[in-house]
Amino acid sequence: MEKILIVDDDINLCTVLKDELTEVGYDADFVNNGDSAFDYLSRKQADLLLLDLKMPGKDGFDVLRELKTKKISVKVIVLTAYADVKSAIDSAKLGATDFISKPYDFDELLITIRKVLQRDT
Numbered sequence: 001m002e003k004i005l006i007v008d009d010d011i012n013l014c015t016v017l018k019d020e021l022t023e024v025g026y027d028a029d030f031v032n033n034g035d036s037a038f039d040y041l042s043r044k045q046a047d048l049l050l051l052d053l054k055m056p057g058k059d060g061f062d063v064l065r066e067l068k069t070k071k072i073s074v075k076v077i078v079l080t081a082y083a084d085v086k087s088a089i090d091s092a093k094l095g096a097t098d099f100i101s102k103p104y105d106f107d108e109l110l111i112t113i114r115k116v117l118q119r120d121t
């Protein structure tokens, strides 16, 4: 079963999205800030991160930078209300595979998740 870690400071979103992903067969978990994400990844494996950009403390861009620095190999879909072209380009430069704007459409998100998980890199 593929493991998806949601990294978002919006606890309601995390709870709902975790349930939605579990319902369609993913092993989903969530953390609410960047530090917890690295703590989680030091203990457990994940195939994909759904990463919020706007979080207190370490934001999504910081998390992307740190993933690179620590050479942690995990696919990332950036999920953010601050959807604009610049954020999309900046996160892609930092290694994000794809980009979805909030409020998300679950069917659209699911298509993107499947597409990203199928990729080799």
Ligand SMILES: [Mg+2]
Binding pocket: 008, 009, 010, 052, 053, 054, 055
């Ligand atoms: Mg946020």
